[in-house]
Amino acid sequence: MQKIRNGEELYAVMSPCTRMPFVYCNPETYDDEVFIYFDKDGANKGARWLLEGKNPIQLASIDKNSRLDFFTSLFPMGVNAVSVDKGLMYETGFQLEHLVRRHDAEQTPEGKVRIENPELHLTSLYFAQEFRKNMGAKTELPEELKELNEEMVVHFCKGKYIIAVEEEKGFPMLQKNKEVYQPVFTDIREFWKFNREKKYGMVVVEYDKIRNIFTPETKGVVLNPFGVDIILKI
Incomplete structure (x- = not known):
């Protein structure tokens, strides 16, 4: 050690x-x-x-x-x-x-909350590693990736997420493949990657409330755009 x-x-x-x-x-x-x-x-x-x-x-x-x-x-x-x-x-x-010990989530100082989605994050990492190494080689997902994708969606539906917000402008969106998506972050570190210029504040939103902030053009979410960068159409 x-x-x-x-x-x-x-x-x-x-x-x-x-x-x-x-x-x-x-x-x-x-x-x-x-x-x-x-x-x-x-x-x-x-x-x-x-x-x-x-x-x-x-x-x-x-x-x-x-x-x-x-x-x-x-x-x-x-x-x-x-x-x-x-x-x-x-x-x-x-x-x-x-090697590393950290306090339990229950010991977080009053008024603060730890937002993490480790099961979702881990599943999305496995999915992205396997999918992208074979990108273009297959037109249909193999069974293993279909199972990971289903598991990822199940975990996503159970989570709370950090969403960026800009004063007087609202929630920033990202455009991918000419479609509009809402960026969501599994934890504070993923949000920091997006907010390097410190222009955004943040809010915590549960899964079933995410659609409430969509614009009519929003097709879904992009998970951790500076990390796994996975699109989920919800």
């Missing part, structure tokens, strides 16, 4: 399909994992099996000052474990909560 916190080098395997850490369901433990490596050469060697499986990946260096933020960001993604040096001689792993 000390080497993870203070080692000179640390690399995470990222997915260009989601602009997030690559997530993997361990077939033996069923943990939802991300992969980290202690040096770049080891990462290139150890993660080769992902490339052989035609998974687009990239490596991202995590400097010491960013490590707490990186590992904390895994909680709202639904990740519960970290795999270290996967595919190398001394590969190991641990539960995320053994």
